[in-house]
Amino acid sequence: MRLWKIQRILARCKDIKCVSKSFVPALVGLCLGMTLSMMYAPFSEDSCETYIAKQDPQKMIKLRDTKSVDVVDEMYEPRQLDIENIDQSAYKLDTKASSKFYRPKFAATELGIRQKLFVAILSSKDSLNTHAIAVNKTLSHYVTKVIFFIDQKAPVIPPGMIIVNFDDGYNHLMPINVLKYVIKKYGHDFDYYMFLSDKGYVRAENVFDMVSLLSVSRHVHLGAPKGVEGGKTYCVLDGGVIISQSILSQVNASMKWCSDNCHHSDQSLNFGKCLLHVTDLECQSTAANKVYSAYPVKDFNFDKDIGALKVQSAFNKSLSVFPMPDDISHYKLHRYFCEVELNSTRHQIQEMKDNILFMSQFAPGGQESVTWPIGIPEPYRPKNRFDVIRWDYFTETQIFFQDDFTNVRELTGVDKLDVQDIIKISMEKLNEKHSNKYLYSYLINGYRRFDPQRGMEYVLDLALEDTSIPREAEEEHNYNKRIIEKRVLLVRPLGEVEIVPMPYVTESARINIVLPVTVRDMDGWGIFLENYARLQADAGDSLALIIIYIYQQLPKPGEDDIYTVLKSMSKYYDDKNEGGVKTVTINFASNGTYVPEYKLLDSVSDQLDNDALIFMCTIGMLLNAELLNRVRINTIPGWQVFYPVGFWQYKPNIIYEKKPFPAEIEFSSKTGHYDVLSYEHGSFYNSDYKEARKPLAEAELMNYDIYEMFVRYGKLHVFRAVEPEFKHYYMHLECLPSSSAALFERCVERKSLSLATRSQLAKRIFQYQDKRDALQKSGDKDAQQNGDKDAQKNSENKNVPQVPPNNNVDKKAD
Missing domain, CATH: 3.90.550.10 (Spore Coat Polysaccharide Biosynthesis Protein SpsA; Chain A)
Structure with a gap:
């Protein structure tokens, strides 16, 4: 019957010329295959519904825990188990081991998302209050977490620093003890770990930016190569050593070997020997095209050596400089590199401005479409009259209509400092542009507003004295010619939004x-x-x-x-x-x-x-x-x-x-x-x-x-x-x-x-005035009516004989 229907369909298709001769056998075979599979399914003993029920429960649990890839495809399909034929004891949990299941408080913890950089500083009792403090002040606010390790208990502990003391008498094993501590406490919390001696200076912000660009799937062993141990190169701790979390997890299995075999007096050698024993990856200065450049110095004296060093490109691009003779040199070097970063940032800003101006000529509107300042978003455009941002008018001493409740207020605190600062900046820019020929006289008008897209905007009308015009003392009116007016526009742009790390607190505190x-x-x-x-x-x-x-x-x-x-x-x-x-x-x-x-x-x-x-x-x-x-x-x-x-x-x-x-x-x-x-x-x-x-x-x-x-x-x-x-x-x-x-x-x-x-207050005042006027009018009307009645009464009493006044009574009445 089915073959007869298929033949009729094929005959009809031939009539409309939609099927070729080569397609007919394929279609017939497909139909026969579907028919045979439907006839065979009811007689199959190993059907999909009974396969899981016949398996060993312990074997299935083992396959589930190990996530084996050898399991047949049918095991990944959802099915209903035959509960009656399965031993329920195989699925019971150990109530003593896990009485309650606790979910992590953060999604990042449950997903295994780690923080970026952990820094361990190897210090000592003698250098804790000098070198270590210098490292903490120049490094701690750039990285995620910093911990200091010392060999003996110090008499004075600096505030604001996390310090771990290894008072075991084995100073040469201090790097190994640091590795044990870091693995135990923070072995799974960070992507990269940096180990550094307090004798080295590190540009922490640049180091953090570098590791942020490295893939967490790579094995990283970065640092300043020092020497060879067993034919392999190790890093020097003074210059900093960066290892990935994957390498740190491998070190954990060989900590006993490191404790038994790393007994050299050089801490860098002991640290490198332990790492090289675990992995074949030697100390490198490059990872994924990112260079960790370290610059070693000898008998470093900042005041004498900085003149020759600052012209060297390798020194200016270095991420670490070591060793530092004292903490003062550490601070001076940090100030120098801050100036290098500032000059580099200014140069990059100027390049970006030039590029924006160059590219604007190819954009719609041309260069006239570029807003001022260059690179800052254009001013906010209100959608209706309720969105208009109000300008606040101010002088050097007062500010007017700052809010809906005040008309005028004296400039105090940060507002006064803000006005003084923008006047100072205006004079510096004007004299820089006009060859220092202006002297500040007074502020004529000042306006400011806060634009949520740009920042704080200012408009200043300044009265300036032009020193290029000669002053003639005998003619007083010439002095007025020296006073000119200049209008300047200033913008304090909004900086990058920064997330301030805060300690974790709960909502259960009393x-x-x-x-x-x-x-x-x-x-x-x-x-x-x-x-x-x-x-x-x-x-x-x-x-x-x-x-x-x-x-x-x-x-x-x-x-x-x-x-x-x-x-x-x-x-x-x-x-x-x-x-x-x-x-x-x-x-x-x-x-x-x-x-x-x-x-x-x-x-x-x-x-x-x-x-x-x-x-x-x-x-x-x-x-x-x-x-x-x-x-x-x-x-x-x-x-x-x-x-x-x-x-x-x-x-x-x-x-x-x-x-x-x-x-x-x-x-x-x-x-x-x-x-x-x-x-x-x-x-x-x-x-x-x-x-x-x-x-x-x-x-x-x-x-x-x-x-x-x-x-x-x-x-x-x-x-x-x-x-x-x-x-x-x-x-x-x-x-x-x-x-x-x-x-x-x-x-x-x-x-x-x-x-x-x-x-509302004005309305109440008007209501009070209207009520008072009404009362006053009604009072005058009543008084007039009372006066008319008294006059009528007096006229009625004209014929009544008057009693002469008694002086004694009048006096008593008075």
């Missing part, structure tokens, strides 16, 4: 919320405590509240406590949440004077551990889990403190027309603002606070707050940023004259900005 409470804060106490209790019900032990009650006068025995209701509420939540609310009472008989923040924190700091995380709060802020997680992540012990900028609500009876006011804070420009002058909310670790507190006397701390204390301390990064999850209800600010002048002025400024927007 937060101790410190809450100072005064009498004026009693209205919002219930809302804050209820909000906190709801958060602690989920957080548990990771959250605690420390309340500080501040009294103006000490209560006498038998007198009522003004905080009785507050303390009863805190005790209720304390019992409910099993000790989560801790109360610390601080009594200040200050009679309303200013209480500095450090006094409050000193009383709390003594009761907490050094590793406690402190978060300063105020009544009125809305706590939420996301905000607390940001606090945990952005506060790093020994590294960073966090001061968020929150969204503060305006005064409700001004921004809203009628009651009832909304219970929640509406997030908009008409209901609140980000208060950049608020510094009372901050998070830091107790150990960091104690360290920053030590060098400052109480007289100094009275003049500024805790934020300023951390800034002046200078050893911690103060991270301050806008926090969208931080919202705060309106709070009446009480500015006490007993505080320092700076704090009082800042408080007054905050108070004026915390009421409402300008339009």
